[in-house]
Amino acid sequence: MALKNYRPLTSTLRFKSLPRFDEITKWRPAKGLVESKKKSGGRNNYGRLTSRHIGGGHKQKYRKVDFKRHKRGVPAEVVGIEYDPNRSARIALIKYADGELSYILAPNGLRAGSTVAAGEDAAPDLGNALPLRAIPLGANIHNIELAPGRGGQVARSAGQQATLSNLEGGYALVKMPSGEIRRIHENCFATIGQVGNVDHMNVSSGKAGRTRWQGRRPHVRGMAMNPIDHPMGGGQGKSKGGGGRHHPVSPWGQLAKGFKTRSKHKPSSRFILERRKSKKKT
Numbered sequence: 001m002a003l004k005n006y007r008p009l010t011s012t013l014r015f016k017s018l019p020r021f022d023e024i025t026k027w028r029p030a031k032g033l034v035e036s037k038k039k040s041g042g043r044n045n046y047g048r049l050t051s052r053h054i055g056g057g058h059k060q061k062y063r064k065v066d067f068k069r070h071k072r073g074v075p076a077e078v079v080g081i082e083y084d085p086n087r088s089a090r091i092a093l094i095k096y097a098d099g100e101l102s103y104i105l106a107p108n109g110l111r112a113g114s115t116v117a118a119g120e121d122a123a124p125d126l127g128n129a130l131p132l133r134a135i136p137l138g139a140n141i142h143n144i145e146l147a148p149g150r151g152g153q154v155a156r157s158a159g160q161q162a163t164l165s166n167l168e169g170g171y172a173l174v175k176m177p178s179g180e181i182r183r184i185h186e187n188c189f190a191t192i193g194q195v196g197n198v199d200h201m202n203v204s205s206g207k208a209g210r211t212r213w214q215g216r217r218p219h220v221r222g223m224a225m226n227p228i229d230h231p232m233g234g235g236q237g238k239s240k241g242g243g244g245r246h247h248p249v250s251p252w253g254q255l256a257k258g259f260k261t262r263s264k265h266k267p268s269s270r271f272i273l274e275r276r277k278s279k280k281k282t
Contacts, residue, residue, distance in 0.1 A: 003199050006206075016206025023090060023196065025112045026080030030093055030101050034061040037086070039215070057215025060085045065103045067143060067151040069118035069129040069189060071096055078114045078127075081106050081196075088158035088200045092116075092127075105143055105156060107193030118189070126193045132164060132172035133186035139164050142195045144174065145188035152191070158200035161193075178276040222251065 002022060008014040042054035063084050076094040079101070084091045092106040094116060104116070110127050118129035124136055135141060140161040143152030155162045155177055166173040171183040205211055208218070227234035231249050248256040 003202055012207045014206075015204050017202060017204040018206075019197070019199070019203060021083065023081050023106075024083055026082050026093060029061065029063055029082060030103075033064045033093075033101060033103055035064065037062040053217045053219050054215060055217045056212055058085070058213050062086055063091060063103050065091055065105065067105075067153075067156070068149070069104065069191070071100065071102070072119035073117070073121065074098065075115050075117045076102070078110060078112050078116060080112050081110070087156070088197060089156065089195045090158075090197050105152075105191070106196045107142065107191065108159075108196040108198055109193065110196065124192055127191065129189050129191045131187050131189055132174070132184060133167060135164050135190065135192065137164055137166065139192060140194050141174075141190040141192060144184065144190040146184060148185055148187040148189075152189070155195065158195055158197035160195045162190075164190075173273065176276070180272060180276040181274040183271045183273060222249075 002020045003017045004020045006013040006016045037060050039057065040051075040054070042049050042051040044050045063082075063086060065084075065087075074096050076096045079093040079095050082091050082093060082103075090106040091103045092110055094102050094104055096102070104127070107127050110116075114127065116125075116127035117123075120131055120134055122128040122130050122134075124130060124134070124139060129143070132141075132144075141164055142155040142161055144154040144162060145151060146153050154174075160177045162177055163175045164172055165175050165181070167186060170186055172186050172188075173181055174184050175181050222230035222232035223235075223238065225233035230251050231253055232246050250256055
């Protein structure tokens with residue numbers, strides 16, 4: 001995927017960099033694989049605001065993506081690559097030999113007309129889903145299950161990939177996109193390849209309006225508020241919270257930087273062999 005840059009005729013266009021959509025071959029979704037999507041505006045069932053900075057945005061229909069690859073042992077042809085407004089990755093419409101249509105995440109390099117399959121006997125080719133024990137060591141994978149039959153949960157966004165590094169004791173050692181090394185049961189399924197739309201991380205909207213189209217409302221800094229509105233508000237000029245030094249916190253006083261929120265006794269901690277690498281200090 002390539003990005004489209006613009007001539008700096010206006011201040012909006014100066015830093016604007018949007019996707020070209022060259023890989024898109026099909027522009028309308030399959031009717032039986034979409035459903036309506038209700039917007040909450042960040043409110044819960046009581047109508048109270050529980051998630052800030054959410055609201056507005058363009059109407060969207062949810063595409064039913066098959067993260068489980070439920071049809072095993074049946075080859076499918078890629079009908080086309082489509083845009084999905086609900087995720088950063090592209091999706092591929094596939095048609096099984098019996099005529100059933102389904103959506104899967106489109107790995108980088110998958111083209112219309114290609115053949116994909118899922119199952120223990122599938123070849124370790126691009127777009128095929130296999131159990132971890134049947135995937136060659138060192139292969140790049142995505143859409144990885146954390147429990148057999150649960151469906152892919154890891155490495156699903158644009159450009160993401162994990163690496164299968166080893167198999168031992170009924171478990172696979174997988175290096176996550178974050179750098180964390182985790183033990184995953186060898187019967188869990190994963191898809192070969194890297195998720196497509198690799199240049200998504202380099203997209204620059206160029207203007208605030210495009211962010212509003214995506215349903216994100218403005219985010220005001222705590223330092224720019226009054227003391228009654230935020231713990232870091234107030235002060236004469238750019239003070240670090242009320243005229244004195246103050247560690248960055250949320251509006252409710254939760255530390256925002258460095259405070260570890262993960263439970264020390266979380267059951268899944270026994271599957272983590274190596275934590276993700278800390279950022280290098282400069």
